[in-house]
Amino acid sequence: MLPTIRSCLDAAKMQLSQAMPVAEASIEARILLMEVLQVNHAWLLGHALELLSEQKQAAFNALLARRLQGEPVAHILGHREFFGLRLKVTPDTLIPRPDTETLVEAALEKINCHARGKPLQILDLGTGSGAIALAIAKHGPDCMVTAVDASPAALAVAQHNAESLGIDNVRFIASHWFSAIDEQRYDLIVSNPPYIEADDPHLQSGDLRFEPLSALAAGPDGLSDLRIIIAEASAHLQPGGWLMLEHGYQQAADVAGLLQAAGLVNISHATDLAGIQRVTLSQVSEPDQHMSQVN
Ligand SMILES: C[S@@+](CC[C@H](N)C(=O)[O-])C[C@H]1O[C@@H](n2cnc3c(N)ncnc32)[C@H](O)[C@@H]1O
Known part of the structure; x- marks a missing residue:
């Protein structure tokens, strides 16, 4: 059975919180899923009970695995927001x-x-x-x-x-x-x-x-x-x-x-x-x- 958006986020938060405070883990899980789905925070909140396709779930798990290895979120996404500007960042x-x-x-x-x-x-x-x-x-x-x-x-x-x-x-x-x-x-x-x-x-x-x-x-x-x-x-x-x-x-x-x-x-x-x-x-x-x- 496919998981909901909310259950995916909760599972990711649990895993990330081994390495960082829970509040940060929650934000990072959300950012990674927003990237996979190409949606904003409001969309995620409004669609929490929607099911995540196998393909999207695999893409999300791939990003999550990189983060769990320690790779910075900005490198995973390839960009970071600074003073209202979206900047490309690389290693x-x-x-x-x-x-x-x-x-x-x-x-x-x-x-x-x-x-x-x-x-x-x-x-x-x-x-x-x-x-x-x-x-x-x-x-x-x-x-x-x-x-x-x-x-x-x-x-x-x-x-x-x-x-x-x-x-x-x-x-x-x-x-x-x-x-x-x-x-x-x-x-x-x-x-x-x-x-x-x-x-x-x-x-x-x-x-x-x-x-x-x-x-x-x-x-x-x-x-x-x-x-x-x-x-x-x-x-x-x-x-x-x-x-x-x-x-x-x-x-x-x-x-x-x-x-x-x-x-x-x-x-x-x-x-x-x-x-x-x-x-x-x-x-x-x-x-x-x-x-x-x-x-
Ligand atoms: C702390 S980072 C700041 C980057 C950016 N200004 C920021 O605030 O996000 C320092 C920068 O100084 C550069 N840098 C280090 N030594 C330098 C040098 N001798 N001459 C010019 N730039 C140098 C590095 O390549 C790096 O991009």
């Missing part, structure tokens, strides 16, 4: 995190406050799937975004995302941080660089095992890439330009110290949904600000 890119929306919100706030004249020039360092660059390009009025990554495979995914979303105010450049960046001075530099300590055991567990190490780990203290970006950013920013960096939950004070040592001013933090200082904002001083600091 070559970081899976965009909700925490990173804090950085996009902070950037959009500054962009929207900026007096209009010519388009704002924005640089996204380590663009991965293009998450930050594309969200800013889509929602920030009148801006031109340059998105760089050291990984050609990640850049190809980011470029695909820009094309499929019809976002054309982003250009993509292969670059080790600033190495291939020209003379252009930017109004805003944003980055979510790798920031996990190289020997952090979390790198060998959960979804992180499936993501590129080059997108995650940054030397013994997790700060190697942040140090490079902070040391070189001022040379690529306009006077008064902003540098906004995402970092680890325990790195806000270290990052603020590095920014201060590099001469950046107006240092502040933005918190994520959990209330954790996740993003640090700073500014290159304007000539008159600089003079008042010197005097």
